[in-house]
Structure formats: structure tokens, C-alpha cells
Amino acid sequence: MYYLCFDCGKRVEYEQTKVKVRCPYCGGKILYKDRRTVMKIKAR
Ligand SMILES: [Zn+2]
Known part of the structure; x- marks a missing residue:
């Protein structure tokens, strides 16, 4: 399990x-979870 940095994306x-x-x-303070399963974008 890991988070993604909002600034550098690492x-x-x-x-x-x-x-x-x-x-x-x-040193960015904004981290977010990588929730790929939730991001269902219509990619056709
Ligand atoms: Zn960073």
C-alpha cells in the first residue's frame, strides 16, 4: 500500500x-491514495 505525492507524483x-x-x-504535504478502481473513465 502506498500513497502518491500530489506535487511530484512519486x-x-x-x-x-x-x-x-x-x-x-x-517535501510535499499533499498525498493521496491511488484509487484506480474508483476512477472509471469512459475511455473509448
Ligand atoms: Zn513529492
Whole structure:
């Protein structure tokens, strides 16, 4: 399980967010879950 950084788009391991809720790469505080299953876009 991991989150995605809103700023740089890199994967942030969930374990890392327990220690610090911010991106270890760019320091961004906005992280979101990668919910691909929910994003059902009509791609035809
Ligand atoms: Zn980042």
C-alpha cells in the first residue's frame, strides 16, 4: 500500500506516512491514495 505525492507524483510508502505525513522526495504535504478502481473513465 502506498500513497502518491500530489506535487511530484512519486510513490510514498504507507509506512513512511506514519512517521511523517509528507513526501520524502519533494517535501510535499499533499498525498493521496491511488484509487484506480474508483476512477472509471469512459475511455473509448
Ligand atoms: Zn513529492
